[in-house]
Amino acid sequence: xxxxxxxxxxxxxxxxxxxxxxxxxxxxxxxxxxxxxxxxxxxxxxxxxxxxxxxxxxxxxxxxxxxxxxxxxxxxxxxxxxxxxxxxxxxxxxxxxxxxxxxxxxxxxxxxxxxxxxxxxxxxxxxxxxxxxxxxxxxxxxxxxxxxxxxxxxxxxxxxxxxxxxxxxxxxxxxxxxxxxxxxxxxxxxxxxxxxxxxxxxxxxxxxxxxxxxxxxxxxxxxxxxxxxxxxxxxxxxxxxxxxxxxxxxxxxxxxxxxxxxxxxxxxxxxxxxxxxxxxxxxxxxxxxxxxxxxxxxxxxxxxxx
Amino acid sequence: xxxxxxxxxxxxxxxxxxxxxxxxxxxxxxxxxxxxxxxxxxxxxxxxxxxxxxxxxxxxxxxxxxxxxxxxxxxxxxxxxxxxxxxxxxxxxxxxxxxxxxxxxxxxxxxxxxxxxxxxxxxxxxxxxxxxxxxxxxxxxxxxxxxxxxxxxxxxxxxxxxxxxxxxxxxxxxxxxxxxxxxxxxxxxxxxxxxxxxxxxxxxxxxxxxxxxxxxxxxxxxxxxxxxxxxxxxxxxxxxxxxxxxxxxxxxxxxxxxxxxxxxxxxxxxxxxxxxxxxxxxx
Numbered sequence: 244x245x246x247x248x249x250x251x252x253x254x255x256x257x258x259x260x261x262x263x264x265x266x267x268x269x270x271x272x273x274x275x276x277x278x279x280x281x282x283x284x285x286x287x288x289x290x291x292x293x294x295x296x297x298x299x300x301x302x303x304x305x306x307x308x309x310x311x312x313x314x315x316x317x318x319x320x321x322x323x324x325x326x327x328x329x330x331x332x333x334x335x336x337x338x339x340x341x342x343x344x345x346x347x348x349x350x351x352x353x354x355x356x357x358x359x360x361x362x363x364x365x366x367x368x369x370x371x372x373x374x375x376x377x378x379x380x381x382x383x384x385x386x387x388x389x390x391x392x393x394x395x396x397x398x399x400x401x402x403x404x405x406x407x408x409x410x411x412x413x414x415x416x417x418x419x420x421x422x423x424x425x426x427x428x429x430x431x432x433x434x435x436x437x438x439x440x441x442x443x444x445x446x447x448x449x450x451x452x453x454x455x456x457x458x459x460x461x462x463x464x465x466x467x468x469x470x471x472x473x474x475x476x477x478x479x480x481x482x483x484x485x486x487x488x489x490x491x492x493x494x495x496x497x498x499x500x501x502x503x504x505x506x507x508x509x510x511x512x513x514x515x516x517x518x519x520x521x522x523x524x525x526x527x528x529x530x531x532x533x534x535x536x537x538x539x540x541x542x543x544x545x546x547x548x549x
Numbered sequence: 550x551x552x553x554x555x556x557x558x559x560x561x562x563x564x565x566x567x568x569x570x571x572x573x574x575x576x577x578x579x580x581x582x583x584x585x586x587x588x589x590x591x592x593x594x595x596x597x598x599x600x601x602x603x604x605x606x607x608x609x610x611x612x613x614x615x616x617x618x619x620x621x622x623x624x625x626x627x628x629x630x631x632x633x634x635x636x637x638x639x640x641x642x643x644x645x646x647x648x649x650x651x652x653x654x655x656x657x658x659x660x661x662x663x664x665x666x667x668x669x670x671x672x673x674x675x676x677x678x679x680x681x682x683x684x685x686x687x688x689x690x691x692x693x694x695x696x697x698x699x700x701x702x703x704x705x706x707x708x709x710x711x712x713x714x715x716x717x718x719x720x721x722x723x724x725x726x727x728x729x730x731x732x733x734x735x736x737x738x739x740x741x742x743x744x745x746x747x748x749x750x751x752x753x754x755x756x757x758x759x760x761x762x763x764x765x766x767x768x769x770x771x772x773x774x775x776x777x778x779x780x781x782x783x784x785x786x787x788x789x790x791x792x793x794x795x796x797x798x799x800x801x802x803x804x805x806x807x808x809x810x811x812x813x814x815x816x817x818x819x820x821x822x823x824x825x826x827x828x829x830x831x832x
Contacts (some may be wrong), residue, residue: 265767271733275660278645278704281637284668285679285701293678301681352576358569367573370580376813378762380804385583385654388795395582425580436702479669485672489764489780507673514677517771523677530674538669542662 256258290531294360297525302518309406309521317523329509333485336420338406341484344424346477353439356432368432375429385495386422387411390494393440404454411495414501421490427437430483431476439465440471479543482534506530559813567704591803610800619782619797620804627778627805632759632768637700638756639749642707647737649708650715651723661712668705673765680769692770703756710755714748715741724807754816758809779805 246498298317320326352371356364374382389395390410397407410418442465450460466473488507493498497504497512504512506526516521580599590596591610593603614620649657679698680689688694722744723736731739742749762778771777774785783805786798 254765268654271806272654274644274733274737275649275670278641278708279696281641281701282667285698286675286704289675289682290670292682293675296678298715336747348576352573354571355569358565359573360570361557363570363577367577368695370577370584372813372817373584373810374580376758376810378764378785378809380762380764381587381806382583384783384802385587385742388586388598389583391598395586395600399597425583441787463682468702482669482671486673488673490767494763507671507721510674510677514680518678520681525672525683527677530671534669534671534674535666536665541669542666 248485251313264302281546289380293528293531296521296529299521300522301342301524316522317529320525320529325448325501325504326509328528329504329506330505332416333505335416336423336487337481337484339417340420340423340427341480343478344420345427345431345480345484347472348424348428349476350435350473352428352434354461356436357439369430371432374425375427377426379426379487379489382422382426386418386425386490387494390418404549412499415495415499419494419503421485422490422494426490427480427483431480434472434476435469438469440445475541478537478544482537482541485530485537527544560768587799587802590796591800593796596799598795610794610796611804613794614797614801614804619785620779620801623777623782624776624777625775626692626782626803627780628760630692630778631757633693634699634703634760635753635757637696638703638707639711639753641700641704642711642752643737643742643749645708646711646715647733647741651720661709664705664708668709672702676765676769684768689770690776692771692776695767695770698770699760699763700765703759707752707756708803710752711748714745714752714786716743717748750818754812758812761809 269330298311298313299309300312349354353363356367359367373489377385387394392409392411394412402406446464446468447460450464467471486507487505488511491503491505491508494513495503497508501509507530510530512528513519513526517523586600589600592608593601593775594607594609595604596610643675649661657801683689683694683698688697718741723731723740726736726740762780767778771781774782779801783798783801786793786801
């Protein structure tokens with residue numbers, strides 16, 4: 244077996260052959276070049292540029308040149324009620340739709356599907372997955388029609404003789420949160436179905452024989468055994484939810500007023516509608532930092548698993 | 550007396566199944582209502598915002614939107630944009646995955662961790678600087694510029710998936726090719742890629758479907774109406790003429806969604822229910 248060919252460029256260093264070895268290593272790693280160049284130009288580049296612009300007063304129009312303003316954008320953000328409003332709404336949106344909604348509902352669906360009969364299981368899977376697969380904008384319109392004043396939800400409430408109201412006006416942030424639950428639950432359902440299928444049958448059965456109630460089994464056996472999947476799922480859901488834009492844009496455009504304006508919508512509003520690129524980017528940078536922190540935690544979780 | 554002990558157990562199980570079925574059906578009904586609106590309204594020329602069965606179902610909405618301006622041009626734009634971006638992503642990801650999967654070196658692990666890290670970054674957040682950058686280097690409002698960005702945004706996850714699939718191909722096979730004097734490119738092209746056909750298919754379909762549904766990137770980077778993909782052109786149903794033709798909006802939404810739905814069905818057939826992603830997510 245010619246292992247030498249496979250063991251990589253930094254194996255035993257023969258001083259005579261070093262230049263040739265280096266040339267061979269370069270050749271060997273050359274397939275990485277196209278991807279690396281793209282990633283540097285269009286991903287690392289903008290991130291670097293993001294860091295730069297966030298410290299300037301760049302505007303889209305009406306300004307000759309851009310100058311460096313230090314931390315002014317960030318100071319402005321933390322003193323800006325509109326920004327703080329967006330932070331609070333983002334927290335509500337993430338908590339309701341991702342942590343409580345998608346995560347819990349996804350787990351419940353996955354657990355119920357293990358008990359349900361086959362046709363029901365297939366039907367549920369198909370419907371929930373379709374909601375996930377539809378393009379974001381289509382999902383946005385569908386839930387707009389559902390929550391609109393003349394929409395289906397109020398029609399159902401009328402039928403049941405319950406008070407109807409203008410949901411997109413009275414509770415816009417909850418309406419978009421539910422929309423995100425509708426759209427995103429399938430992902431959690433898939434993750435948890437896979438995780439639950441990996442729990443050995445004997446463990447649950449012996450607990451059942453020992454007389455553990457359903458709730459006890461859930462709390463003491465199931466949840467601890469799938470805790471890594473829970474961590475992964477929460478992390479990915481949260482990251483997804485942090486960057487939702489199209490769904491909210493299609494349903495409310497951040498309104499009425501700014502009552503469903505989460506950070507991405509606020510960023511868009513400042514940078515493009517108010518032309519404050521510098522300020523909008525500072526907000527984007529904060530969002531990016533939060534995302535990066537979540538990413539690092541996620542990597543840690545994965546490392547534990549390996 | 551085993552019989553009395555067994556019978557209650559069975560009925561309990563049946564009861565549990567019934568309860569689970571009922572709960573699932575309730576949730577499914579709630580999930581299905583917006584989908585029902587989509588399907589029913591598309592056949593109803595007098596569609597409103599409410600779910601209702603069309604009085605006289607017809608295909609008029611579809612024939613009304615099947616014009617160059619409303620459907621064909623945006624769909625063709627989507628196809629061009631996402632097709633070229635997908636080709637670029639898959640080609641770059643396959644190349645990049647090869648050394649990462651085959652050779653060991655002190656920078657392959659940090660490289661992979663960086664890739665994994667960037668799959669998680671909220672791309673939405675960098676769109677403002679990307680816009681500013683594109684204005685500066687004159688890539689704004691160009692299909693190829695937008696395709697380059699879409700391709701790059703999807704690249705980290707594609708590399709990660711591709712590398713995991715490639716790790717599953719035994720190395721012995723290409724060692725034979727190496728001893729026969731094949732270059733890395735020949736080994737990749739002739740030996741590995743044909744063996745990982747399903748893996749490449751999954752990466753391709755997944756990448757394409759994600760791009761097809763992407764709204765924010767083309768919304769910001771493309772400006773001229775004749776270049777807009779379907780994900781953005783759908784907005785022209787709103788606002789322009791006052792009243793919204795909901796039936797036509799539904800019909801167009803169905804036309805626009807069909808390709809991705811079909812593609813997802815194709816992947817799940819191939820890999821048993823979206824678990825390619827589950828596997829990828831778990832590393």
